[in-house]
Amino acid sequence: MEIGGLLGYFIFFMTMAGIYGVLSLGLNVQWGYTGQINIGVAAFYAIGAYTSAILTTPASTDHLGGFGLPFVAGLAGAMVLAGLLALIVGLITLKLRGDYLAIASIGIAEIVRLFLKNEGWLTNGVRGIPAIPKPLSSLIPGGEAVLFLLVVLFFVALTYLALQRLFHSPWVRVLRAVRANEEAVQAAGKNVLRFRVEAFVLGSMIMGLGGALYAHFTTFISPSAFDPMFGTFLVWVMLIAGGSGNNRGALLGALIIWGVWSGTEIFTAKLPEDWVTRASSIRIFLIGLLLEIILILRPQGIMPERPPRPPGLREVLQRDQAQGDVSS
Amino acid sequence: VTEILQLVLYGIVLGSIISLGAIGVSLIFGILRFAHFAHGDFMTLGAYFAFVGVVGLNLPMIVVFPFALGAMGLVAVVIDRSIYRFMRSSSPIIMLISSVGTALMLRSLIQIVWGPDNKIYEAGIKMPFTFMGLRIKPDQLTIVIGAFLLVVLLHLFLHRTKMGKAMRAMSDNMDLARVSGINTERVIFWTWVIAACLAAAAGIFLGIDTRLNPIMGWRLLLPVFAATILGGIGSFYGAILGGLVIGIVQELSTLFISPAYKPAVAFAIMVLMLVIRPTGIMGGKE
Numbered sequence: 151m152e153i154g155g156l157l158g159y160f161i162f163f164m165t166m167a168g169i170y171g172v173l174s175l176g177l178n179v180q181w182g183y184t185g186q187i188n189i190g191v192a193a194f195y196a197i198g199a200y201t202s203a204i205l206t207t208p209a210s211t212d213h214l215g216g217f218g219l220p221f222v223a224g225l226a227g228a229m230v231l232a233g234l235l236a237l238i239v240g241l242i243t244l245k246l247r248g249d250y251l252a253i254a255s256i257g258i259a260e261i262v263r264l265f266l267k268n269e270g271w272l273t274n275g276v277r278g279i280p281a282i283p284k285p286l287s288s289l290i291p292g293g294e295a296v297l298f299l300l301v302v303l304f305f306v307a308l309t310y311l312a313l314q315r316l317f318h319s320p321w322v323r324v325l326r327a328v329r330a331n332e333e334a335v336q337a338a339g340k341n342v343l344r345f346r347v348e349a350f351v352l353g354s355m356i357m358g359l360g361g362a363l364y365a366h367f368t369t370f371i372s373p374s375a376f377d378p379m380f381g382t383f384l385v386w387v388m389l390i391a392g393g394s395g396n397n398r399g400a401l402l403g404a405l406i407i408w409g410v411w412s413g414t415e416i417f418t419a420k421l422p423e424d425w426v427t428r429a430s431s432i433r434i435f436l437i438g439l440l441l442e443i444i445l446i447l448r449p450q451g452i453m454p455e456r457p458p459r460p461p462g463l464r465e466v467l468q469r470d471q472a473q474g475d476v477s478s
Numbered sequence: 479v480t481e482i483l484q485l486v487l488y489g490i491v492l493g494s495i496i497s498l499g500a501i502g503v504s505l506i507f508g509i510l511r512f513a514h515f516a517h518g519d520f521m522t523l524g525a526y527f528a529f530v531g532v533v534g535l536n537l538p539m540i541v542v543f544p545f546a547l548g549a550m551g552l553v554a555v556v557i558d559r560s561i562y563r564f565m566r567s568s569s570p571i572i573m574l575i576s577s578v579g580t581a582l583m584l585r586s587l588i589q590i591v592w593g594p595d596n597k598i599y600e601a602g603i604k605m606p607f608t609f610m611g612l613r614i615k616p617d618q619l620t621i622v623i624g625a626f627l628l629v630v631l632l633h634l635f636l637h638r639t640k641m642g643k644a645m646r647a648m649s650d651n652m653d654l655a656r657v658s659g660i661n662t663e664r665v666i667f668w669t670w671v672i673a674a675c676l677a678a679a680a681g682i683f684l685g686i687d688t689r690l691n692p693i694m695g696w697r698l699l700l701p702v703f704a705a706t707i708l709g710g711i712g713s714f715y716g717a718i719l720g721g722l723v724i725g726i727v728q729e730l731s732t733l734f735i736s737p738a739y740k741p742a743v744a745f746a747i748m749v750l751m752l753v754i755r756p757t758g759i760m761g762g763k764e
Contacts, residue, residue: 187571189515189578242749246756248571249513249711253703254752256515257745260700268738383582386575431589438583445576446564 161295163412168302169363171404174388175309175397176356181386182395182455183322184349185329187248190255192381193262194354197235198228198361199371200266203279206366210281213274221285225305225362232358233351235262240350245343259378266373278372282365302363306401309356313397325349326457379434384411387441395455402453411437480611485729491618491687493725494625498680499698500705500717501632502673508649508712509669510562512570516581517677518699522692523584524550524678525685526592532599539599539686546682547675554674555667581696588692597690621683628679629718632672636714641668649712700741701728704748710757723747 173195180186202224207215219227235258243254266273273279284294285301316322324345327335336342365371384407392403414436418429425432444451499521506514527549531542557580565572606613636642641664648655648665656662681695688694705724709716724744731743 185571187574242753246752249507249574250707250752250756252515252574253513253700253707254745254749256703257700257741257748261739261742261745264739264742268736379582383578386578390575427593428590431586435583435586435590438579438586441579442561442576442583445572445579446561449568449572 158295161299163408165295165299165302165367167405167408168299168306169360169367170385170388170408171306171401172302172309172360172363173357173385174392174400174404175306175313176353176360177385177389178395178397178400179313179349179353179356181389182400183317183329184325184346185248186244186346186350186353187252188255188350188353189252189378189382189386190257190259190262191357191385192376192378193255193259194232194236194357195361195364195381196262196266196373196376197232198358199365199376200273200279200361201231201358202228202362203282203365203371204272206283207279207281210274210279212277213270213279214272215279221283221366224366225359228358228362229355230358232361233355236351236354237347240347244346244350256378259382263373263376266376273373276373278370279365280370282369282371284366284369298367302367305359305363309359310397310401317397321345321348384408384437387437387444389451390441390449391444391451393451393453393455396451396453399451399453399455403451406452407437407440410440482730482733484612485732486726487612487614488618489726489729490722491621491725492729493722494622495680495683495687495721496698496701496705496725497718497721498625498628498676498683499702500709500721501629501714502676502680503702503706504709504712504714504717505645505649505669505673507706509645509666510566510570510573511652512573512577513703514673515574515577515699516557516584517673517702518695518697519581519584519588520550520554520674520677520695521681521684521698522588522690522695523553523681524674525681525690525694526588526597527678528682528685529592529597529599529690533597539682543679543682547678550674550678551671554670558666558670585692585696592692594692597685599685599690617686621687624679624683628676632676632714635672641665645669697741701725701744704744704751707748707756708751 173191176194177188177191180188202221204213204215205217205219205227206221206224208218209215239254239258243251267276269275284298324335324340327338328340328342328345332342361376364375368375385404388403388407389400390403391407392401393399411433414433415429418425418432421429421432499517502520503514503517506512506517524546528539528542528546531537531545532539535542561576561580562573565576604616606615607619636646644655644660644665645668647658648660648662655665677695680698684694684698701724702721705720706717707720708723709718709720724747727747728740728743731740735743
């Protein structure tokens with residue numbers, strides 16, 4: 151039992167770390183690559199989760215549903231809808247300076263939260279959506295947790311590889327240039343707004359994917375799962391701790407901070423009885439403190455950003471070396 | 479018509495509270511160049527400081543009020559010295575993110591100390607005054623008058639004192655202020671004191687009007703930001719005007735849509751403003 155329980159916890163831990171890894175990668179496209187401050191990660195996370203839930207659940211009288219679509223369609227729908235929301239928000243706010251996006255994004259998060267809570271016909275309000283199917287669960291009886299972990303890890307790997315490829319593309323070079331000096335990029339004839347919106351939409355779509363994975367993992371979602379603490383703040387701490395602008399850092403940060411977050415639960419569980427209700431506040435306080443310490447002592451994170459190699463540098467170096475050899 | 483006027487009246491009460499918060503956000507933005515996300519939680523903490531005096535020590539609110547403001551000012555300075563000071567040389571965006579962290583730390587501290595339940599300053603219902611069919615509670619009258627007095631005080635401070643002039647100068651042009659020999663760290667010190675005092679006052683007024691709970695300020699942060707943007711970031715009078723407009727429109731909106739979406743109204747006004755005139759009514763900084 152002890153071993154089985156431990157293994158079960160490990161699988162749960164890794165699955166959640168993987169889902170947070172996806173969110174952290176999504177935020178990395180926005181904050182890490184482009185310098186956009188999205189304090190409404192929870193909104194895109196929740197939209198993704200609810201979209202996939204509604205698309206894949208069997209018919210119910212409590213909420214909109216009955217599409218019963220396969221898991222993959224749910225994921226795709228989640229990404230499309232999160233992307234659409236991001237497109238609208240982005241077109242309005244990305245023309246302006248960064249603070250406005252930050253402020254607008256908490257507004258979006260608040261409205262999405264109110265919407266999910268109040269529009270019962272769609273989301274069943276605070277009672278939430280149950281019975282969200284878990285993919286592949288019938289493949290190995292009793293092994294669905296491991297299988298789902300593999301599914302999550304597959305999507306983490308896929309997102310990571312895609313973003314890693316992208317990181318060395320001209321597109322990201324432009325984004326990084328926009329972050330460093332917008333006027334110069336504009337002077338070079340690039341449509342700055344377009345690049346910004348694209349980055350914002352892409353990041354949000356990845357967050358939507360994270361939300362969908364979460365919905366299928368827990369098989370039950372309600373608005374309380376997407377409060378700003380879990381949906382937004384932890385993700386920010388993860389990315390900043392791991393290393394903004396570094397995809398590997400984003401994943402490492404997700405793993406470590408999820409470990410710290412889960413670890414503090416073990417610690418607060420040992421507190422006396424009347425402190426139990428305050429336990430989660432203590433944990434939030436500690437995570438906040440950790441963020442401040444990182445921002446002061448090591449703002450670049452554990453794995454600092456490494457600029458992508460300019461194209462053909464290796465070739466240039468080799469050529470120079472070859473010429474040097476000839477001349478000497 | 480009476481119903482509309484009644485809502486406008488409530489809107490002015492709410493707007494006074496939002497204005498006090500928005501002035502602080504605007505000041506901090508003008509001087510330190512970042513959107514202060516912990517401002518809502520400054521309000522909450524100020525309200526709870528007053529709660530200690532009024533309910534814990536059983537003192538009248540009028541006595542407790544200045545002490546609660548002072549305590550909040552002190553807390554703000556301590557936070558600035560221990561956290562934000564180290565980030566001044568990096569980009570303001572880092573301070574913005576850091577202030578989100580501060581916000582969560584303050585809120586969780588409040589929950590640890592006072593618990594998550596609703597609290598009130600004073601039990602019992604007071605009879606509202608009735609004037610030409612309009613009802614207003616004595617508490618609400620106190621709020622509007624209190625907010626007005628604070629604004630007048632601040633106006634005098636900004637225009638009559640050397641420090642106030644230095645603050646306005648720094649808000650207008652940081653580099654020019656610096657070369658003319660203004661001690662920037664001292665200005666920053668006073669900016670935090672004033673912004674935090676106003677936030678505490680807003681929190682206390684909100685607590686008088688409704689109830690105290692650990693997220694009361696965070697819930698008001700969006701309207702406060704909306705008011706700041708509406709009035710023009712960095713503009714003192716714009717913040718007051720913006721606060722009143724947001725307050726009134728939020729209350730009036732309950733005529734048409736579910737009150738559950740009140741915060742969304744503030745957001746809608748803000749977005750509209752950002753699209754039409756991002757510098758705000760009073761033409762603040764972009």
